[in-house]
Amino acid sequence: MNYHEKAKMGTKSVWGGEKDYLVHGASQVPIVPSVAYTYDDMDEWYEVATGRKKGHIYGRNTNPTVQAFEDKVKVLEGAKAATSFSTGMAAISNTLDTFLRPGDRIVTIKDTYGGTNKIFTEFLPPKAIEVQFCETGNHEEIEREVEKGCKILYLETPTNPTVKITDIERMSRAGKAAGALVVVDNTFATPVNQNPLKLGADLVIHSATKFLGGHADALGGIVLGDDEEMVEKVFHYREINGATMDPFAAYLLLRGMKTLDLRVKRQAENAMKLAQYLQKTDLVDEVFYPGLPTHPNHDIAKKQMSGFGGMLSFSVKGGVDTVRDLLPQLQYSHRAANLGAVETTVGPARTTSHIECTPEERAAMGIPEGLIRVSCGIEDAEDIINDFDQAFSYVKNVVKI
Known part of the structure; x- marks a missing residue:
């Protein structure tokens, strides 16, 4: 062997x-x-x-x-x-x-x-x-x-x-x-x-x-x-x-x-904590993360995965307009069409994973225009959550959505 x-x-x-x-x-x-x-x-x-x-x-x-x-x-x-x-x-x-x-x-x-x-x-x-x-x-x-x-x-x-x-x-x-x-x-x-x-x-x-x-x-x-x-x-x-x-x-x-195991485990921990935070956030309609018990195939994920990964997505009230106001306020996230990096990276599907598709094609796949994809990095989870929290506060208090 x-x-x-x-x-x-x-x-x-x-x-x-x-x-x-x-x-x-x-x-x-x-x-x-x-x-x-x-x-x-x-x-x-x-x-x-x-x-x-x-x-x-x-x-x-x-x-x-x-x-x-x-x-x-x-x-x-x-x-x-x-x-x-x-x-x-x-x-x-x-x-x-x-x-x-x-x-x-x-x-x-x-x-x-x-x-x-x-x-x-x-x-x-x-x-x-x-x-x-x-x-x-x-x-x-x-x-x-x-x-x-x-x-x-x-x-x-x-x-x-x-x-x-x-x-x-x-x-x-x-x-x-x-x-x-x-x-x-x-x-x-x-x-x-x-x-x-x-x-x-x-x-x-x-x-x-x-x-x-x-x-x-x-x-x-x-x-x-x-x-x-x-x-x-x-x-x-x-x-x-x-x-x-x-x-x-x-x-x-x-x-x-060489650091794959370390990175991925930290990213999964951060993703779970961020997903749990987002579930309690007023401006969020729905959170998609296989580690959450609310995920429709959570049991299958538990069976075939040893960890739930560093990727999650969530949809926001107000759709694209909220996305435009929210994402620029994040200090610890790249707004970019990439994922899996040590830095947290965010973006809507309309400019990242499914930019090649029309709005109608995205809708047919169940991807709302107000969906935000998050690739969690290896930062401290508390800082990531605080960063999202201040961005949501800005949208609620300044933009007043």
């Missing part, structure tokens, strides 16, 4: 996947910016180039720093194989393009990230690929549609931005019974809180830009699975089409992941 299998998540975050890449006595994985790799032995070069021997040929295919990043996430997710990408959306789109062909059918949920939703509504139908949307959380409906036949069952849980929950184990059983490939976007949960492969999924996807990196300074994506041949197909598609991760980004993501 690999000793990493016995280690706790904090230890895996620090040590996982790095030892093979430490050179010249260095304690940190180096950045290897080389585009090409030279060989004196022509036969060895051929063996590496044809995949019969481990090694590197060209940067679009593989890179030592990037491979170290992949190996670390493999350890964290408990996966046997992984391939990385330049962005999270590249990981999603390349995976779908690898397996879907004209005439195929995909079953998914209505509440996926806006960019993912655009792939389903705008890019796949012209390729003669049918996309069937189901109500998120309606497991019976999803099972009925999967039984009709599909190539891929695509899930995202918790969802962006309304943090809805889908039972991965139950849906994986349904998918496999129908011969479908079960793909789960695990970006919001992170490997610290949820491991879809252990719950029966075939492939798990992360936007590494978010919680994995954690410092909002590097783009990346990754796809992982236990079927090495399956992941190899995704890698082959990526190496030819070219959505390759940059080695400097891989280095930054590796460095960020």
